[in-house]
Structure formats: C-alpha cells, structure tokens
Amino acid sequence: MLKNAQPNIRDFFNKNNNLLQLIAITVLIFVVMSALNPVKFLRYYNFESIAFSFPELGLLSIAMMIAMLTGGIDLSVVGIANFTAIIAGKLFQATLVGKDLPPSVTLMYVVLGIVIVLVVGALAGMLNGFLITRVGITPILATMGTGQLFVGFSLVITGGPAIVGFPEMWSMIGNEKVLGVAVPCWIFFIVATATAYILNKTSFGIKLMLIGTNAKAAVYSGIDKNGIILKGYMLTGVLSAITGIIMSGRTNAAKSDYGSSYVLQAVLVAVLAGTNPAGGYGTVFGVFIAVIGLMFLSSGLMIMRFSNFLVDFIWGAFLLLIMVVNYYNNKRRAACK
Amino acid sequence: MNKTEDFISLEHVHKSFAGVHALNDLSLTIKKGEIHCLAGENGSGKSTLIKVISGIHAPSEGVIRIGDKRLKRLTPKQAIALGVQVIYQDFSLFANLTVAENLALNTNLAQNKKFVSWKNVYALAREAMAKLQIDIDLNKEVGSLPVAQKQLIAIARALMFNARLIIMDEPTTALTGKEVQVLFDIVRQIQKDGIAVLFVSHKMREMLDISERITVIRNGIKVAEGPTTDFDEKLLTYHMTGQEFTNEKYMLEVDAKETPRLEAHNYCGKGFQNINLCLHKKEVIGITGLLGSGRTELAKAFFGMQKDTKGQLLIDGKQVQLSSISEAIKNGIAYVPEDRLSEGLFLSQSIKRNILATTLDSGDSSFFIDKKGAAERATRMVAEIGIKTNNPENPVNTLSGGNQQKVVLGKWLLTNAKILILNGPTVGVDIGSKAEIHKRIRNIAQEGDLAVIMFSDDIHELVHNCNRIIIMHKGEFVDEIPARAAEENDINNRLKELV
Secondary structure (H helix, E strand, O other), X not given: OOOOOOOOHHHHHHHOHHHHHHHHHHXXXXXXXXXXXXXXXXXXHHHHHHHHHHHHHHHHXXXXXXXXXXXXXXXXXXXHHHHXXXXXXXXXXXXXXXXXXXXXXXXXXXXXXXXXXXXXXXXXXXXXXXXXXXXXXXXXXHHHHHHHHHHHHHHHHHOOOOEEOXXXXXXXXXXXXXXXXXXXXXXHHHHHHHHHHHHXXXXXXXXXXXXXXXXXXXXXXXXXXXXXXXXXXXXXXHHHHHXXXXXXXXXXXXXXXXXXXXXHHHHHHHHHOOOOOOOOOOOHHHHHHHHHHHXXXXXXXXXXXXXXXXXXXXXXXXXHHHHHHHHHHHHHHHHHO | OOOOOEEEEEEEEEEEEOOEEEEEEEEEEEEOOOEEEEEOOOOXXXXXXXXXXXXXXXXXXXXXXXOOEEEOOOOHHHHHHHOEEEEOOOOOOOOOOEHHHHHHXXXXXXXXXXXXXXXXXXXXHHHHHHHHOOOOOOOOEHHHOOHHHHHHHHHHHHHOOOOOEEEEEXXXXXXXXXXXXXXXXXXXXXXXXXXXXXEEEOOHHHHHHHOOEEEEEEOOXXXXXXXXXXXXXXXXXXXXXXOOOOOOOOOOOOOOOOOOOEEEEEEEEOOEEEEEEEEOOOOEEEEEEOOOOOHHHHHXXXXXXXXXXXXXXEEOOEEOOOOOHHHHHHOOEEEEOOOHHHHHOOOOOEHHHHHHOOOOOOOOOOOEOOHHHHHHHHHHHHHHHXXXXXXXXXXXXXXXXXXXXXXXXXXXXXXXXXXXXXXXXXXXOOHHHHHHHHHHHHHHHHHOOOEEEEEOXXXXXXXXXXXXXXXXXXXXXXXXXXXXXXXXXXXXXXXXXXX
16 A cells, blocks of 8 residues: 555645745746846846845744744734844943943853843743733734734833944844855755754644644644644744844844834735645745745846835735735646546 | 426436546436435545536536436526525535524525515525424524534525425434434425435435435446335445445453453543443443433543543553543543544645654654654554555545544554544444444454443444443433343434433
C-alpha cells in the first residue's frame, strides 16, 4: 500500500497550485516592469532600496500569517512594533543621549535595548493571547483593542512627536550592509527561516496548524489549545518587535503612528500568500514571494512617477484580482474532483 | 391510488465523470405512492442517481420516462415542477431563521412577492405542519432545534411544493432509534397521500423495515431489485458489498483474579450516578441506552471532560482523578469521539499529521520533533490499521468514511493506551469498512491487552462485538447481558420498555 509513498510531481503541483501561480505572477510583474522601465527598474539602486524596505512589511506579514494559522488575526502588530521601538528610544534617551560613552558601553546598551524590545513584544503578544484564550474575546476585537492600547501608551510616553536620538549602532541595523546585503534583509531571512522551521518541523508549529484546522479535534487529541494559541500570539508579538527594531533603525526615529497602513497591507499580503484566513494553512515562503511581488509592482510604478495615491489604488486592485483568480481556480479544481 | 402506475423511470442510464463510470446502464422505476429503497455503499453511485432524478446531472446516455414523455434529461426546474423534492443530509434549512420563516419563505419567493405578509407566513407554516400532524413552535429558531425536528421541518417544506416524490438521502444518520420510528410513521403517512418516497440508505435494518421495494446498486451497476420480502439482511449485505461476512460473537473468559484495567465505584457526575464497573483487559464491553441515558456524559467523563466527579476510579488498581483530557491521556485512556468530522479529524491536513496528532511530544524534547520516529510511527500505523492510500501526505479528506475512521483509531493506538473508549465507532461507515473496523478492534483488544468500551446505538454492532452489553437508563446501569445470552431483538425490546 505504501509502495508509491514517493510524492510525485503532480501531487506537488496540485497542493502548491496557488504558490506556483504567485511565483508566476511575481515573475510577470518583474518582466513587465523591466520592459516598461528598462533602465531605471533594473538598476542596482532599485533592488538595493527594495532590500531595505521589504523586510518591514515582510516580517509583519509573517506575524499576521501566524495569527491567521490559529484561525485568528492580529491587528496590533504595528502598534506593538512602534511601542517597542519607543521604549527602546526612551532607554537610549535616558542612558546615552548627550553623554560621551565608550563604544563598548554603547554596544551593551544597544544589546540591552534589543532584549527589552523582544521581551516587551513577547509580553504584548501574551496579552493578546490571554485576552483571546482565557477571556474569550474574538481575536479581531481583542487585537484591535490592544493595538489602540499600545498606540495610547506610545502617545503618553512620547507626547506625540517622534522620538529621535537612537545611537549610531542602532541605525546601522536599518541602514548598513553586511557582505553586500542589507542588514534588514539578513534579519528577514534569518527570522523567516527560523519561523518556517518552527511552523513545519516542531511540535509547537504542527499543533498550531492542527488547532487552526479544527480546534475541537485538537482538544479531543489532548493538545493544549489555549497554551499553544497563547504562544502563537507571543511569536507574533516578537516578530512585530523585530520589525520595530528595523523600522526605528532605518528612520532613526520612533513614532506612535508610524506605518499604520502596514496593518491592512500585512493582512492582504498574508491572504495573497495563500494563507487560509479560517486557519490551518499558510507558508512563510508564500509570504516572501507575495511581498517581493508587491515591492516590484510599487517600485516600478514609482519609477514611472505614478502618484502615491494611485500606487495604493493599484495595490488594492491587484490584491482583489489575485483573490478573484484564486477563487475561480479553486472552484474549477473542486469541480474537476 | 393505483400503485402499479409508474411515476418515473430511468432506462439504461449512463453517467461518467472524467472517464469514470458513476452510473453504468442503470434502470430504475419508481411507482406512484411507493416506498422504494435505494441501497448501496458509499461511492456506489447513489448520490449521482439522485442528482440525475432531481435534474442536477444530465445522463450521458439513456432515457428518463415520465408518463408518456421520454426525455434525454431533466432540468432542476422541470424536476421540481414534476414534484420531485430532495431532502439532503444537511436539510438545507436556514439555521438563523424561525420555523415559520423556513417553511413559508420559499413559497413566498416562488410567488415572487416583494413584501412579506407575516399573517400569510404563519398561515402557510401552520398548514404545512398540519399536513404532517406535527407541532413545533413556529417562532423558534431552526438552529436551536434537535436534528429530528429539523428533519420534520425539511419534510414539511418539501410537501408544500406539491411533492409527488420525496427523495431522502441517508435520513436516519443522526437520529436515535425512537426518532427513526417517528420518521417512519411520517413516511407511511405521506405515502397515504399517494406520494412516493425514495429512501437512500445503507442501513439494512431500516431499509427492510420501511420499504416495499429495494434496488441495490454497487459501483454504478444495479445488482439486485425486487420486493422487500425477497431480501433479508444477509442477502442485502452480500449484494451491497459483493462479499459474505460471518457474524461471530466475541466470547471471552475473564480471569477475575487479575487486577482490572478499569474499576469504578459509585462513580457520579453530571448526567450519571452510581456507576459501578469492573473492566478487565481484552474485554470489549458495549454500553447502550436511549437518548438522554447519560452514556455520552459518562464516556466524556472517562476522557477527563468533567471536572467534578465523585466516587472512585481505579486504573490498574491505582486510584486516579481524571479532571482534564491530558490527565486522562496520561493515564492511558483513548477516546474516539462521536462525530468524526467535527471532533476527530483535521480534514485538510495530511493523513500523517492526523495520525501523529496525539504523539507529537513523544520524542525526547517537547519542542523538536523526533522526525525519524514520527515518520516511522505514521508509516507503521497506516500499514497496521490498513488505511487505503498511496501517499500518507495526502489530506485526510481524500479518504472514504471508513478509512477516515481508521485514521482516528490509529491516532489513539499510537499512544499505547490501556483503555479505548469508542463513541459510535462506525457511524456513517459502510458495511465493508465496518466489518474491517470491528475486526481491528477485536485484534487490538486481544493482542494489545486493551480494555475497550463501545458506546453505541447500533445494537447489532454491540451484540457481535462485545463480550457483555450494559444498558444505561437515566444515568445508571440498569441491565447487563453477557454475549452468549445477547439477542438483538431482546435488547431492543428491553430498550423499548424503558421508554
């Protein structure tokens, strides 16, 4: 019975149909944009600027995907990112600004800052997880509430304007290159690989997917549903916090309402990547391809001097188009069965 | 009503999907006002046949004859105009609307009314209920009603469309024995008005009980046809599966001196009380009872789903407190739930992941998966329990009901459980797989030294698989019958007396 256990190519295509389609679309965008702006689009500078800008949306989208795997959603990702960055900013203001400290001490504070950011991110995610699993608030409402809460905290801490004065080492995280590759890009690939590993190869990741597929059956299989979902939101919080580090590093500032349009974009990228919003299915690789595709699209449009508003419009239209195509594809495949 | 007149006749109908013959040269005649049974296992072509009659599928070849008309196909509209009504398993009711709305709105829509007259809605609904001589609160939301009442509403609604033929697709799947009787009474009542009923099922007892004629199909081919009196259970099974099954009882001599696997002394909880039970390894005991007898509550309590139970519970002579599912699993209890789809399976996930769901933490670390061990476990269990698939990475929803149930069973066998609790182990599973699952359960009990408790409505199943059967009523054990004395009719009668 198990003689044909080797997965064949046909199975692979069937299972990853949406992913292949996504790759094809991304390649198509690349080709079209190259043809329309042969000189400017293919310039090294363009790819460099993409490499610096995509990790933010990319990490937030992965965070969103994890929340969606459990059958939930996390609308507080950007709130967490800004809040954690502001806390780090406050730390540096209190310890470093105006003082002439040796680099080793500065480094120590930067590392401390990173640790604090990650811990705060995890705690913020834990709050989300607690509200969702123990109090029983629907994820969309719980995270919308905490998102507002974090914005509020941030406003109280900063009083409104952006916090500036991050140490140079901190900005290096957002602006330097290592071995010719942007640091944010490195961070993205390391974090994305680790997340993909956690989701597919660890007991926690598989339980997360099982819960997303059928929470009741998971409970009946002895899986600690609430504990796993809580950890899932903690992971989401940590990824948001990492985004916070990159954002504040790149702009050398932290503000309570920076990048608020990222929230819905992250939702859309996650869905575009083939994540099932009802839970149970999603891949990190899909999110990566989806983000890259969108980045090609928007940078190409920018080069052609489309207005910013029009770029937003085209993004929206593009996402809708993909979802409609997916819908008809899935329907056709279901009919074939 | 002249029962010799034909209502609809399919003649030499073929239907194929992508080269696969779903129906092959099939002829079927339904007479006016008869109760006809369409018998066949899952995948035999029953659903396709229903869809040809109701106009959803056009046959690739063959003729549909109605009266003097000979048609190539029916459209859904034609079928409804002819009075063909299908009641699907899910009833197609609107759960968040009231009974009255469910009954009346379709008629209102059909008449193309732009405004809702509530007086009219209630009048229509009352009329529909009166036809069936039933009484259900018209203002209740349909979603809050029990399955049996939903079904009655679906029937009442079908009757409002001047039905001449009502097709019921597996109508008894979610019903208890008593509810089935109510349904049968109603079917007979409908028949008196000259309405034919096509009863689609794979439950032998019920088919023999209700129908006047039976048509059996297997793999899209008609294999037998005739008046019900020509059939008995054995013959019907043979036609449906093409195999013969021997029914041997499970006899077992228990060594009373041995420490029992599970002991309960005055075990009480919500829905049951004063439960005394002594269960040895290798035993397969059956627990049955009417709806509300407390058996589901007891099953769930054994699986740690009731926090405050009183009395003593001992496993292998050691006292245990099963206050959570993880506690129960740790103590060696496995539970195959009642509803496979909603409680047992992760449908879109792979067979492998489903099987491993209970043992993800069995490696050295509770975070990293022992990849080799897991792959080995999954492969071994797929082979051991006989799941028919060519790739365990395929999603579980590509499997048939019987194979899906094996996945749920396999998931628990990997936990090295000591006590296996089966709640309705073969609900919705076809006869072939059913026999196979029963055989596995016996083997597991014998070879794995397991103690098995089978909670079931299916008395036939209990009589032929359990070494003793316990009847539960109002939360207590009221009767115990050893295998050698167990008779299906006798147990059914005892249950009837409890009503």
